[in-house]
Amino acid sequence: MKTAQESHGADGLVTSFLRDLRYAGRRLRNNLGFTTLGVLTLALGIGATTAVFSVVNGILLKSLPYPDSNQIVALSERTKSGGEMNVADPNFLDLHGQSHSFSSLAFYSNYPSTILGGSEPILAGIANVSTDFMSVFRVRPLMGRVFTHDETAPGGPASAVVSFNYWRDHLGSATDINSHILSVDGRSYQVVGVMPTGFHFPDATDVWLPSSISTAATRTAHNLQVVGRLKTGVSLESARTDLDLIYRRLKHDYGTGMDAYGFNINTLHDEIVGPVRTPLLLLLAAAVLVLLVACTNVASTLLAAGAARRGEIAVRAALGARRGRVLRQLTTEGLLLAMLGSAAGLALAAAVLKFMQLLAPAGALPQSGTISLDGRVVTFALAMGLLAAVLSSLFPAMRLSTESITHDLVTRGDVGGRGRVWGILVASEVAMALLLLVGCGLLVRSFAKVASIDPGFRSDGVLTADIALPQAKYPDDASIATFYQQILPELARLPGVKQAGMTHHLPLSGSGENGAFDIEGTGRASSYTYYSIANTGFFRSLGVPLKRGRFFDDRDRPGTPDVALVNETFAKQFFPGVDVVGRRVRNLANDDWVYGPDRWVTIVGVVADMHEAALTSAPKPTIYVNPYQRPFKARYASLTLQSTVPPESLVPAVQAILRKAAVPATFATMDSRLSGAVAGRRFSTSVLTFFAVIALLLAAIGIYGVVSYQVVQRTREIGIRIALGAQPASVRRLIVINSMRVVALGLVVGILATPVLTRALQSLLYDISPTDPGTFVTVLLVFVLVALAASLIPANRATRIAPMLALRSE
Template identity: 35%
Template sequence: MLTTFLQELRYSLRTLMAQPMFTLIAVATLALGIGANTAIFSVIDGLYLRDMPYKDGDRLAIVHNTYPKMGLEDAGTSIPDYFDRKTQAPSIEDIAIYNNVGFNLADAGAAPERLVALRTSASLFSTLQVQPALGRVFSEENEAPGADRVIVLSHALWENRFNADPAIVGRDIRLDAQPYRVLAVMPEGFDFPNRNVGAWVPFAFTPELKSANERGNEYSSSVARLAPGATLEKVDAEMAQIVRTNVEQLGPDIAGFVGATGFTGRARWLREYQVGETRTMLLVLQGAVLMVLLIACANVANLMLTRVVARQKEISVRNALGATRWRIARQLLVDALVLATIGGGLGLLLAKGSIAGFPLLGITSNQSGYDFRMDAPVLGFALLVTIVAAGLAAILPMISLLRLNIYDTIKEGGRLGSGGRRAAASRNVLVVAQIALATTLLIGAGLLLKSFHLLQSQDPGFRSDGVATALIDLPETKYVDGAAQARALEQIVDRLETIPGVQSAAYTSTLPFSGNNSSGSYSIEGLEVAEGTSPPHAMQRQVEGDYFGTMGIALKRGRLFDARDRADGAPVVIIDEFMAERYFPGQDPLGKRVRRGSSDPDADLPWATIVGVVGTIKHGRLGENVEKETIYWPVAQAPQSSGALVVKANVPPQTLNAAIREAVLAFDPEQSLFGVQTLDERISRSLNNQRAPMVLLGIFAVVALVLSAIGIYGVLAYSVGQRTGELGVRMAIGAGRSQILALILRHGAWLTGIGLGLGLVGAFAGGQAMRTQLFGVGGADPVIFLLVPVLLAAIALFSCWLPARRATRIDPLVALRHE
């Protein structure tokens, strides 16, 4: 058996080397299909199939609060809620609470560096079941104020900043000008919750933080390890019971709040939370590359069918000499395996290069520890695709050969040169399939392209051109109160405005398209909230300097903040048009008053007067529908230590990065900046989830179009070549060139029409599957469904016209001699 296979393999290699053009085209076609499938599968494998980088990661879940009646699905976790769930939810085996914190790391005279750390309970490490590579992690003893100046370093920070010095454990480093004792270094690959985090410090829980007054302050997140056999539904039910218990214990005010907002807890699997909503689009892309592979296999099958016809004399001689029909057909399978194996090898190189190039499309290794790499499962998938591709490419030629009456076919082929009606029918079927698949892909790409164009054309409500941005975090150990923070931000903004080329500068607590947000409940004087109705809830922003002018946010009514709006001035706010239209329809909102939090008239919270109305802006995505109002406060009256600097320039904003850093360092040599980007870059990055699928599907659709055009051209060109005698006879008895042209074009148009019809059906189904990924475009957009078939038909008919034109130039005498 092995000897026979080796003989067939050697024979296959000799015959393929004897036809280098056929071999090159077939290998390149299969390499495209196999490489594209492998590259997309590596993403699916990295995000969904590979084990998580934590022990028993499938038991880890994110636990958060939710307010369904307020439209707040993910509201974070408060500290009292964390302790409630830690002690009262039996389905939770272990749980941790954490939030991001930034430090200015300026150690041993080095330049200040922004360190993104995680402030977390000590239970994080037991919840994730991870041990340090060096030293020991902090314990619950470090959760007490005064005992929390300790730190655990990430492996990357330890290597890059401290030269992998094992003696760093036990030493102090300076964060925000304060000493922190290094307790441990985590193992390589531990990056929770993402790769931006460089260290972990203890959460110091004061009695005030644990008190009921902290309920509703949900600036933290929580991760839990569920008990064996526990489900998300069971955890949700237990958290709902905790809420009911608290309502009974804390009184009617809490009961009214819970009834009005629908407050409860929810759990989501950690993988789902980290990966996000990418599953549908990845499946669409995997389906798209599978179509490309099918088209590639169809092309190779067509080439092999043509080769079978060309080798009929050889095959008949082999059959006459005793070679069985099955052995001859098996040789075709070996040929296909050789072609697919070579194509698979090149496809792996193509897939590897594609994975390396994914960042150019905005597809990056997930920041939460998920990698795209050529590991064993991906290589196994590539091997499977290679074998399947070989089988698909060989099956029709093998069937055609097994059903072939060699002697009758030789007679028919000698007269008409078609290679047999069955072979011709097989080639036609393959071309129809190619056109159908290409139509489906092109329409899908067209839908995404139109969607992306509409998305890009959306007005965010501000002007992003010429604006540089940088994130800043003032350490509270150095700027100890709101007044100090407000003064520091005012002085920094003043320094930025002195930079040559800068038109204006400002500060905001939350920058649009930065991925951050801040929101909270508020009250409107005179507005009574009906029982069982949630209170108003708005996005809250603190700004300093000419923020609205710098961002190009239009003033619609009233005035902007000015020198009157200091800490000792009358409290004021600016609202957006959305809020004005929502709560003051047909009224002048100027002079109305709002305040944060409770509507209780006895609450010790100041009322702020509305002095201006500005345009409504989009904060997170160009495609979002604004459903929540925004309130702006002056920093002097509502201090904030962390946020973003924005600089409007009349020079390219990216050229100001160094000058912005120098201006901040001149104010405070230990203050770092991070996230330095233009506002245009931030908006562009927000479109990555739409841009990458559009580009990839567009590439696959173009490849499919080219392969389909080659396929239909090849079939008709071969048909014309084999029908030279027939066409000569027709012309000799009076057929004109236009009739010959029409004859060939009719054949091509018939194949194209059937393929387009089937493709439209497939495109409709694909459009319905992609509806959630489209913006402003239906899954059966009439423009795309009309233009794409017209374009494809034109290209297909041009591919038909080339061999048809050649047919009209046949000399009848030469053709008759050929016959």
């Protein structure tokens, strides 16, 4: 017998597929309610997944915008605890001279500074770079040239390369770039090149200046950030081996003179995106879970819709449609639904992406400029649509296409077993949604803990201004000290300003420095102290209380004995059990090269601890020197103004005062800085919460849908029960218990799966156990309540079934 069906070539297959598609379109159009719900459900899943994928694509998957960027690596030195620190100057020279792995190796250090010489003084990103810096990135200048060896040699010609934006905005897109002289830190630089648009490495650099190695620096002074380009054919692993050999040689030669515990090497891309990799992958996994919940939801809806189509499917089978043919028809409908879902999902993804970008303030996500709905993202959305089509329609289609033909043609009854399948689908939905809710619950509680940390300072009503005093105008310590002596009282006199202060390192700004020091009577301190410069106004404007001794006052002037404040951690760590006030320290590694190793500093007061490095890390021992006595590093500082008016409203007045002093500034409120410190956590927590709510909603819809369908299926049975005298409560109980059994199964499966989730979450949690019982109990309660509500609506409907009508419905 002939067994081939529709074996009439590719054209026939296409025609046949188009016919299926046309029919699928008609079915979806004729069932608009079902179609809308299905498309929206899938759009939520696909939209969430696509939005997160577009972030993952932009940040984790896209290469850095440099030729052969996978060969660009970042090098650092390893601390005793396995952490990273900058490379010491002599170590860089040895790496440069001894390594065989790199075609280029360069160092850089970057900082903000005031640039004069353009259309106006601006505070901009400066990078001091070595000769090979540009060749590491293989980026050619748009105009002019990059640095020559002469320029990066000590005492070489002072030249500058500027960014495209700086050239456009501050040099007026000049073609005669060589005629422009920039003044940075008191030195004049001739502009010799303009980099192409988009090149800003490191961070947001606007001006690159040539730099040379300090021959005086030791192997314990870690000043250089290092990048390199691997030679063609050299793997990261072989470069690591190469570096290990060099490290062993250096360690052998210099012993304790070298405090590194090895060299680290990583791709620059990993170095940049590393910190956000885990949260992003976690969010992607969460979004995929949302998609799976959506697919399961659509699958159970399709199965329900399929129940009404069993007659049609049976007719098709009776007319000779093979199982595969029926399967194709049904999956074509699923495919069309999923493609519509993909299109809606893409639109939704654009909205979700905007929402996510709102949640992630500038700088919270590296490479965020590359995030977009590009071709790869669209392909991903379509692939998700295909996956959704397969997941949501194949199973119902297989199920429907295998059921008894005769039974449907003749009896039109239910062959049973579908309830079990639905049970499995709903339980799966519940399990997946529970996972998301638990993850969300843990992150929310963790975030709440972080947000409730007392940073040790007040942020409300505080305006901050980052400044860099131009060397040309403030060439020495005296002029810097004078600047603060004049400007701070002037700022404090502004209407609405209560206190004005300055600090070299603003808390939570990401900057900080530490170093060794000597304690009078005991010698070298057992460990490093953090070092900052701050005046009394700084502590007062941030409401940092004095715990002992006194603040700096008029007695502490240039020429009088140097004084310092320390925080409580410093006092406890270095002077346990004794009063630190009146004790003297010297040889502060951070500024002894300016003020000499023998200049004693007397501790005159103890201030309360602040979380300066990060909210989640313990306060570090810190010494604050007086800016009027040791102002050298105070050229780079932040002003803090405590105000009685909205702090932003002070900006024009402060700017006017600073402008008079030729000091550009960038402003931010302390509140926004504090908020920025938890931006990453807030981002992950908000996005995961958003996904968890969607999943919970979908699960609730799933439970509602299935229970509603079961009520319809059991109309006759319920009618009989009511006719026999069943109370509404017992009917309600019957329905709800049945549904809650499935929910309970899902919850158990979900809880059993949580170890996988909690392991992934562990690194993102703060001060909360991944198995926090409070979170689990809360989530379970929420779930049970939502499931109860979703079941009670159809259950209540069941109690209103009219017995006679139900009995006639057979």
